[in-house]
Each structure stands twice: as C-alpha cells, then as structure tokens.
Amino acid sequence: MRCEANHSFDIAAQGYVHLLPANKKHSALPGDDKQMVAARRDFLEAGWYQPFSDRLNQLVTDFLRPEDRPLLLDAGCGEGYYTGRLAAALDPRVRIAAFDISKSAVQAAAKRYPRVSFAVASAFSIPVADGAVDCLVNVFAPMAQREFLRVLRRGGRMIYAVPGARHLFGLKQVLYEKPYENPVRDVEYPGFRFLERVPVRADCSLSSAKEIRALFAMTPYYWKTPREGAQRLFALERLETEIAFDFLVYEKI
Numbered sequence: 465m466r467c468e469a470n471h472s473f474d475i476a477a478q479g480y481v482h483l484l485p486a487n488k489k490h491s492a493l494p495g496d497d498k499q500m501v502a503a504r505r506d507f508l509e510a511g512w513y514q515p516f517s518d519r520l521n522q523l524v525t526d527f528l529r530p531e532d533r534p535l536l537l538d539a540g541c542g543e544g545y546y547t548g549r550l551a552a553a554l555d556p557r558v559r560i561a562a563f564d565i566s567k568s569a570v571q572a573a574a575k576r577y578p579r580v581s582f583a584v585a586s587a588f589s590i591p592v593a594d595g596a597v598d599c600l601v602n603v604f605a606p607m608a609q610r611e612f613l614r615v616l617r618r619g620g621r622m623i624y625a626v627p628g629a630r631h632l633f634g635l636k637q638v639l640y641e642k643p644y645e646n647p648v649r650d651v652e653y654p655g656f657r658f659l660e661r662v663p664v665r666a667d668c669s670l671s672s673a674k675e676i677r678a679l680f681a682m683t684p685y686y687w688k689t690p691r692e693g694a695q696r697l698f699a700l701e702r703l704e705t706e707i708a709f710d711f712l713v714y715e716k717i
C-alpha cells in the first residue's frame with residue numbers, strides 16, 4: 465500500500481497492514497501482549513459474551529443498508545471477536561475494517577477473519593479518510609472523540625459499548641473488600657447526538673481456575689488489584705458473576 469506522501473507499507477502474510485508510526489507509539493509493543501490476546505480469545509470463544517455480540521450485530525444490521533456498500537469500522541478491535549461475528553452476520557456487500565494498537569491482537573484477528581481489512585493503528589490517528597465511515601463500533605476500547613467524528617460521515621452511527629452498573633460485580637466482590645458499582649452516565653460528545661442506551665445483561669458461571677484467570681486478565685482490575693484480592697481470586701475454582709454491557713448509540717450531526 466502507498467500513501468499520498470508516497471510512503472509504502474507492506475501487507476503482512478497474515479493480511480494486515482502496520483500503520484502505526486514509531487513516533488505514535490508509547491512503548492515498543494503497545495496494547496495487549498500475546499498472552500493477554502490468547503486469554504481473551506479463550507474466554508470469548510467459550511461464548512460468555514455472545515449475548516453482547518448478538519445485540520451489537522442487531523444494532524449494526526438495523527442501521528446499515530448493504531445496497532449502499534457501507535463501511536463499518538471496529539475501533540480497538542482486539543483479537544477480533546466482535547468484528548468476526550459482525551463479518552459473519554452482515555450482508556457481504558458491507559465493507560468491514562478494524563484496527564487495534566496491539567500488533568499481537570491484529571495478527572490473531574487477521575489470521576482468522578480474512579473478510580475484514582485489519583490494520584495496526586492508533587485510535588488517535590486513524591488511517592481512514594474523512595467522512596468515509598458509516599458505522600463505527602467501539603467495544604471497551606479508548607474513546608477518541610475527535611478522530612471518530614472526523615472519520616464518520618454525517619448521519620453515521622457510533623456504537624460505544626461501556627460496562628453496565630453491575631458488570632462483573634461477582635468478580636469485584638472477590639477482589640475488593642468494598643466493591644463499587646460502575647457509574648452510569650449518558651455522556652454527551654460534541655458533534656454527536658445521543659440516541660439511546662441499550663442495556664444487555666447476563667449471568668456468567670465459570671467452573672475452572674483457568675477461565676477465571678482468563679476473565680480477570682481481560683479486565684482493567686488485572687492491572688490495579690491489590691495482591692491479596694488477586695490471591696483470593698486465584699484460589700477459586702468457581703465464580704458466579706453478573707455481566708452487563710450498555711451500548712451507547714450516537715449519530716454524527
């Protein structure tokens with residue numbers, strides 16, 4: 465691939481393009497590493513988050529009109545669980561692109577979902593032309609409001625998944641003496657009209673230490689839990705927890 469300034473970029477054997485300039489990286493290998501990507505894939509493939517993925521597929525399908533050959537962009541796609549399920553559910557005329565700052569995650573995604581155009585890139589410098597995107601989805605990845613606004617066309621949708629109030633509450637009860645519910649706010653972003661909050665709830669009952677660790681490694685608590693809390697969790701063979709996503713749906717004005 466070649467950019468306007470005539471720089472060329474190789475398409476990797478796995479089918480993705482690396483479009484993250486060295487000066488935009490905050491470390492040598494930013495984002496989730498290989499081990500975290502593998503843990504995420506194992507956990508997601510067990511199907512615990514499938515109700516969220518199904519609802520996301522529905523929200524996107526209801527909005528896009530395949531006859532217009534629309535472009536869907538998954539920002540911060542990780543190892544591609546939601547992207548891949550969107551690709552399987554959507555009409556083949558819908559074009560699908562996705563990126564993540566983690567090279568390991570994009571490699572895993574590109575290998576498995578050849579229908580999707582994948583890039584290693586940052587949400588704060590998205591390699592997509594102004595107004596080219598019809599629908600942008602973001603599942604638990606950083607919010608880059610200015611870039612999201614730039615790449616979306618007017619009337620385009622942004623579907624932003626955030627944790628619901630009691631998401632992973634059972635897990636937090638093990639990790640913390642005093643677990644708090646997540647704050648629930650309908651955040652306004654300049655340039656967007658807030659359309660709706662779509663809650664999805666489910667229960668998750670894990671019956672092995674491996675699954676519990678894989679879930680833990682996917683969460684932000686992995687990085688900030690005091691040792692005693694993590695040790696309590698590592699001693700468990702079973703865990704029951706609520707899981708809750710809210711999809712916040714916006715329209716670009």
Ligand SMILES: C[S@@+](CC[C@H](N)C(=O)[O-])C[C@H]1O[C@@H](n2cnc3c(N)ncnc32)[C@H](O)[C@@H]1O
Nearest residue numbers: 495496540541542564565566586587603604605
């Ligand atoms: C919690 S994970 C969610 C991944 C995926 N959406 C999912 O739900 O399976 C957050 C993702 O954001 C990515 N990420 C972090 N900072 C980023 C940035 N500046 N630009 C793009 N992706 C980023 C991480 O590498 C990670 O894959």
